[in-house]
Amino acid sequence: MQTKPLRIGTRGSPLALAQAHETRDRLMAAHGLPEDAFAIEVISTRGDRVTDRPLSEIGGKGLFTEEIEARLSDGSIDIAVHSSKDMPTVLPDGLELTAFLPREDVRDAFIGRSAGAIRDLPRGSTIGSSSLRRQALVRHLRPDVNVIPFRGNVQTRLRKLEEGQVDGTLLACAGLKRLGMEHVATDVMESDDFLPALGQGAICIESRSGDAATLALLAAINHRETQVELLCERAFLAALDGSCRTPIAGLARVDGQALIFRGMVLSPDGQSRHDASVEGSAEDAQALGRDAGERIRKEAGSGFFAEWG
Numbered sequence: 439m440q441t442k443p444l445r446i447g448t449r450g451s452p453l454a455l456a457q458a459h460e461t462r463d464r465l466m467a468a469h470g471l472p473e474d475a476f477a478i479e480v481i482s483t484r485g486d487r488v489t490d491r492p493l494s495e496i497g498g499k500g501l502f503t504e505e506i507e508a509r510l511s512d513g514s515i516d517i518a519v520h521s522s523k524d525m526p527t528v529l530p531d532g533l534e535l536t537a538f539l540p541r542e543d544v545r546d547a548f549i550g551r552s553a554g555a556i557r558d559l560p561r562g563s564t565i566g567s568s569s570l571r572r573q574a575l576v577r578h579l580r581p582d583v584n585v586i587p588f589r590g591n592v593q594t595r596l597r598k599l600e601e602g603q604v605d606g607t608l609l610a611c612a613g614l615k616r617l618g619m620e621h622v623a624t625d626v627m628e629s630d631d632f633l634p635a636l637g638q639g640a641i642c643i644e645s646r647s648g649d650a651a652t653l654a655l656l657a658a659i660n661h662r663e664t665q666v667e668l669l670c671e672r673a674f675l676a677a678l679d680g681s682c683r684t685p686i687a688g689l690a691r692v693d694g695q696a697l698i699f700r701g702m703v704l705s706p707d708g709q710s711r712h713d714a715s716v717e718g719s720a721e722d723a724q725a726l727g728r729d730a731g732e733r734i735r736k737e738a739g740s741g742f743f744a745e746w747g
């Protein structure tokens with residue numbers, strides 16, 4: 439066993455810290471290690487520092503990961519804990535996603551001020567969300583509702599909502615639950631009608647490919663079903679790559695050896711959409727995700743992506 443503490447890199451947001459603590463607690467339990475066998479290191483990322491513009495505008499992959507991955511590559515941390523949803527499909531050479539924790543609720547929550555559900559919003563209401571996917575899905579359901587950019591951590595968004603800057607917003611149920619704040623949700627969007635982001639609700643752990651001791655530690659906390667779902671979802675995303683300004687949604691579910699995946703791309707106004715559903719064996723997770731992505735790319739045509747790119 440190591441003598442030096444295992445250094446865990448994470449962003450500093452309350453949600454990121456909760457995820458780092460969950461990872462540490464699972465490692466402590468799996469290996470019977472004390473708390474001081476771990477050191478949690480907070481690392482600031484570009485996505486944390488730029489708070490005044492929508493993420494889709496700042497653009498670029500790895501907004502929430504680059505600085506953390508640099509520390510992993512140079513050996514100054516041993517593992518990095520991330521929201522899978524924020525992970526680019528291509529990782530730096532020498533790094534890999536080694537473990538996934540059991541997936542939380544994959545759905546989105548609606549938090550309304552006077553109307554508690556999207557269907558009950560008066561015409562002309564305003565919803566705040568900077569996620570291209572949530573914007574398009576809301577516009578699909580309610581073309582008569584305004585959607586405006588809306589950033590900040592959970593607490594900031596709830597304050598803006600209370601102040602009346604918007605009539606409602608959407609947040610991942612997983613994040614709210616990990617913060618013990620699920621009570622603020624006034625409605626939960628079923629994933630069939632409001633398809634989540636790829637990777638939503640899943641914590642992933644990244645480490646160096648050659649670091650056998652760390653890989654062995656992590657193997658004990660890996661959750662197979664979540665890992666297989668994420669393999670499928672990330673293959674789907676990779677097959678659609680080059681279209682990061684297009685709203686994309688998708689969800690894989692594994693039950694024993696069976697895998698079901700549904701993926702979708704939307705136009706930003708939510709009026710046009712292409713989706714694909716595939717079913718097969720968990721062993722073929724990556725091929726199934728890739729097939730769904732390629733099918734959508736063919737059906738939508740390059741014009742669909744170029745138009746909003």
Ligand SMILES: NCc1[nH]cc(CCC(=O)O)c1CC(=O)O
Pocket residue numbers: 521522523524608609610611612613637638639640641
């Ligand atoms: N991009 C921000 C982000 N990344 C992961 C989560 C939520 C937790 C998760 O989906 O695992 C959130 C906030 C949100 O979408 O409400």
